[in-house]
Amino acid sequence: MIATVAPSSAAPPDERPLVTVRGLSFHRGDRAIFQNIDLDIPRGKVTAIMGPSGTGKTTLLRLIGGQLRPDAGRIEVDGACVHELGRRELYQLRKRMSMLFQSGALFTDLSVFDNVAFPLREHTRLPENLIRTMVLMKLEAVGLRGARSLMPSELSGGMARRAALARAIALDPTMIMYDEPFSGQDPITMGVLIKLIRTLNDALGLTSIIVSHDVKETASIADYIYLISDGSVVDHGTPPALERSSSTWVEQFLHALPDGPMSFHYPAPPYAQDLSLDEEPSLD
């Protein structure tokens, strides 16, 4: 049972996107990860960035968070160009954004309670009794109030991710980026995480960016989806709109079809040449 979170106070709606990416290019060595891509992340919505493994989805989150610098283009978060900020300004901006890492990235030498209290102790001068109350509220929201004394090594994968989520919302951020939140989770935990992400987004008035290749789960809570592959945005739209897309690539990805524009094989020289044969071997 997921606890409800009190809605944040109403503010005049801001129609501008929270994150805008324009002409983004990024390379790792000679390999182009992104080539001149544009995308907008609307405020208050759950936006999914999906694509096959290795297409740079996590890299995109790191670029938005300012952990990587683009080779070309511009990434703005709430009007601030992330890669042009100095370290102090970037850290100020990061206090308003949060990220849930694929591994959870809990501090292994701290208990669940201390992990959630960590950002509060680092960035506020609140008395310890108030920090305790706030931490218990965050843990209650993710259903782990009773697990506050456990160490990260004592948590299951799903619990670790929920504890990390409690830590991610500790400072009441404007935006949360989720890196593969559903990967490796059992169906029940996945259902809990899906509901939590949606509930927290709506109740706290957050902007959520989910990077994932779990199509069904992500599409069930996303308001808008960007599909990326081979360094560019293949298609984007609401989940129903993408369902109706005529693109064969979109159809192959959304319906997990083994055959289609996406090749199963990593680029390689001809098989026969690699095996030093005169003709292509048959699989029959």
Place this chain on the structure above:
Amino acid sequence: MIDGLRRLGRLALNWLNRLGKATLFLLRLLGALATLGKRPGLVVRQLYSVGVLSLPIIAMSGLFVGMVLGLQGYANLVDFGATSTLGTVVALSLVRELGPVLAALLYAARAGSALTAEIGLMKATEQLAAMQMMAVDPFARVFAPRFIAGFVAMPLLAGIFTAIGILGGYFVAVKQLGVDSGTFWSQMQASVGWIDDVVHGVVVKSVAFGWVANWIAVFEGYDATPTSEGISLATTRTVVNTALVVLALDFVLTAIFFGV
């Protein structure tokens, strides 16, 4: 021939590149030290980890090294009827050389490797990235406390190593081999200078060794490839590089302070 030169050039460039990275890392580390005044608890916790937990190996090693020095010194001096100088031989060997050098090598093996592995694992499990995304600077929160704690612990450990070593030498020389206790201590007191030997030897050397040992350990963890193999290589590099740098630096400092 050309290939060999090219390989040599590439190695030299890689070495310079890493040295440059390590220097920039050290500058950022020093910049972060100012924040530690507000968070002394972070340093105290690390002092326990790298200092207190290193005490058993330092104490045991110091004891055995001192005992060996007592035995070897006696075996050589007894032929010349000079066993009265055994206290001087044991003390000067430990204070000038063996205390700081062996303590630094043991420190690199016990605490330096642990620092590298811990930081490397924090990097591999995205804990450092998570910290950055929470607007917490790992230089202030992780690297600087470990560096400064190790830097403070190293001279203390070298001092303890030396003191216990002298006691080990005393035990063997006086209690086992029958050297006169008064002679052992009075010869040592007369020959070992406070500034010339203790400060230039164990103090200055262990401070210098503490600086490089902890710089290498923390940098290697920070620069480790975040895989199990990468962390294993980084840990090995910490121990090997620290040993080489400490021994080379020992020669330089010995030439400066004790060279004829």
